[in-house]
Amino acid sequence: MDKTAMSKQDLQMRKKIKTSVSDRIIDIITYIVYSLFAFVCIYPFYYIIINSISANNLSERGKIIFWPQEIHFTNYENVIKIPGLWDAARTSILRTVIGTVLTVMIAAFLGYMFTRQTMWHRKLWYRMVTVTMYINAGLIPWFLTMKLLGMTNNFWGYIFPMIIQPFYIVLCKTYCESVPPALQDAAEIDGAGTLRVFWSIMLPVIKPILATIAVFAAVNQWNAFQDTLLLMTKKELYTLQYVLFQYINQASSLKALVSNNTSSSAMMASLAHAATATSIRMTVTVVVVFPIMCVYPFFQKFFTKGIMIGAVKG
Amino acid sequence: MQRLSPKQKRSFLEFGYILPFLIIVLLFSYFPLYGWVYAFHDYKPPFPIGADTFVGFKWFETIVNNPTRLKGVIRVLRNTFAMSGISLLFSWFPMVFAVFLNEIKCKPFRKFTQTVTTLPNFISWVLVYAFAFTLFGTNGAVNSVLKDLGWIEKSIPFLQSSDHIWFKMWLWLTWKNAGWAAIMYLAAISGIDDQMIEAAKVDGATRMQIIWHITIPSLLPTYFVIVMLNLANFLSNGMEQYYVFQNAFNKDYIEVLDLYVYNLSTSGTGMYPLSTAISILKSVVSVALLFMTNTVSKLVRGEGFI
Numbered sequence: 001m002d003k004t005a006m007s008k009q010d011l012q013m014r015k016k017i018k019t020s021v022s023d024r025i026i027d028i029i030t031y032i033v034y035s036l037f038a039f040v041c042i043y044p045f046y047y048i049i050i051n052s053i054s055a056n057n058l059s060e061r062g063k064i065i066f067w068p069q070e071i072h073f074t075n076y077e078n079v080i081k082i083p084g085l086w087d088a089a090r091t092s093i094l095r096t097v098i099g100t101v102l103t104v105m106i107a108a109f110l111g112y113m114f115t116r117q118t119m120w121h122r123k124l125w126y127r128m129v130t131v132t133m134y135i136n137a138g139l140i141p142w143f144l145t146m147k148l149l150g151m152t153n154n155f156w157g158y159i160f161p162m163i164i165q166p167f168y169i170v171l172c173k174t175y176c177e178s179v180p181p182a183l184q185d186a187a188e189i190d191g192a193g194t195l196r197v198f199w200s201i202m203l204p205v206i207k208p209i210l211a212t213i214a215v216f217a218a219v220n221q222w223n224a225f226q227d228t229l230l231l232m233t234k235k236e237l238y239t240l241q242y243v244l245f246q247y248i249n250q251a252s253s254l255k256a257l258v259s260n261n262t263s264s265s266a267m268m269a270s271l272a273h274a275a276t277a278t279s280i281r282m283t284v285t286v287v288v289v290f291p292i293m294c295v296y297p298f299f300q301k302f303f304t305k306g307i308m309i310g311a312v313k314g
Numbered sequence: 315m316q317r318l319s320p321k322q323k324r325s326f327l328e329f330g331y332i333l334p335f336l337i338i339v340l341l342f343s344y345f346p347l348y349g350w351v352y353a354f355h356d357y358k359p360p361f362p363i364g365a366d367t368f369v370g371f372k373w374f375e376t377i378v379n380n381p382t383r384l385k386g387v388i389r390v391l392r393n394t395f396a397m398s399g400i401s402l403l404f405s406w407f408p409m410v411f412a413v414f415l416n417e418i419k420c421k422p423f424r425k426f427t428q429t430v431t432t433l434p435n436f437i438s439w440v441l442v443y444a445f446a447f448t449l450f451g452t453n454g455a456v457n458s459v460l461k462d463l464g465w466i467e468k469s470i471p472f473l474q475s476s477d478h479i480w481f482k483m484w485l486w487l488t489w490k491n492a493g494w495a496a497i498m499y500l501a502a503i504s505g506i507d508d509q510m511i512e513a514a515k516v517d518g519a520t521r522m523q524i525i526w527h528i529t530i531p532s533l534l535p536t537y538f539v540i541v542m543l544n545l546a547n548f549l550s551n552g553m554e555q556y557y558v559f560q561n562a563f564n565k566d567y568i569e570v571l572d573l574y575v576y577n578l579s580t581s582g583t584g585m586y587p588l589s590t591a592i593s594i595l596k597s598v599v600s601v602a603l604l605f606m607t608n609t610v611s612k613l614v615r616g617e618g619f620i
Contacts, residue, residue, distance in 0.1 A: 138596070226554055
């Protein structure tokens, strides 16, 4: 081994050490930054939960930071007694269930029908449905139409405007097109009509995409807030999202609740357990966010799949 | 009468099956467009419009001729441009987020970070505001900690002020969306050819060099589409985020176009025509932007996104 070879090797060694040092620094910075980001994302969820079960006189002053103190569940008992909340929960659950089922079924059916080459003017109708993605008449024209169609102060106002989602239909159509046509042909030779082919052949085959769409539709229905704001004035039709917003923003609506609560159980309630505006707000927030948190870990793969399909299309 | 052949019969039958749904689309998506006529009338509900209420372009002219109106419109346009502009300026953030997330070698930690940062995307703006209210309110955790540390004497009104409101709104938007938006880039990263990276490593490329010369360039097509979509939606920030965060203190700076249209129409039924007129103008500009960005996209990558 001559001298030049030695120095070359030496140089490479040094370079390797240098890169591994800079690699280390990158690693450390990445870990710190991403830990912080993860913390910032998850902490509000944790914060609200520990506060809803901690002593109310502490949570009111923002003293519960890292772990719950003097754990109690009176807040949940108090919240259950709020009459409007049951109605809101029922409305939210009903609209989520009915809305999701209808949205998914319609997306599946129209997605399949738009693959039927035999249909009269198929392309025209497909265009007509998909173009609505880019049409926005504006708030007042939309509102006046809803009023005309009897959708104001009507439970179906939560369902009808949302059930035909062009994007989901496009997803279903693309998926149906990837199914081997032989499958349909065989059924048709056996004498199955269009509806029969859809119900018995296509529906079971396209289940994976329907699951993804169902998760998205359900989250959208549960989270919807604007339609209550625009269409509903009847208290029975308020959703959980809307009631929560009222509790946060209208101190007056909460004050009545709090005084009601304290007067009825003033003797028993200690300072730690007496309902406060903050305690009710936080507990209701947990009630509203809890379903999402429960559903999320199980359906994460559907969410991820959903955006992938969207990305391929977009 | 001519009998239909079985083929024709089936063709019409299939149309018949989808007809009820087409009617729903017509009623709920197309029929509202008829409401644009209200912008050309002196519409005062519940009185119907007729020939005698027709005022032509009066409401459109009001926007320009009435000084207070003009001031209001300019103000909301400024807010809209500022907030959309900040979003556009930082639109690379999810991409960089994905690139460095991919650099994490510890798989459980990577998975955990991805799961946790995606979660906020699935909660509503009302819930985001509920979090903001409890954490950043005058008696919230942040103020309480800062006071305990002795850094501040009086609570900082994070939510009840217009200071840095545009940037704060971007922060909340990023908190909610960044993890979700990163998924698309992560998919693109996993599609990069491993051989290319191996070759670069053999040639002695450092990690940063690989990121800069291989990873980022392969993500640019995706990024380009995102920027184009951002541009197409420049005027449409939606109203929900700004509606829940708005209050008397920050209203002048938080009101974007969509929220302005809403606030205008709730200030009295007499404002219906004016609000509709602004909606029409917004729709026209939005459609123009959409076609423009679509054309640019066609020129640059050979395909549009419509």
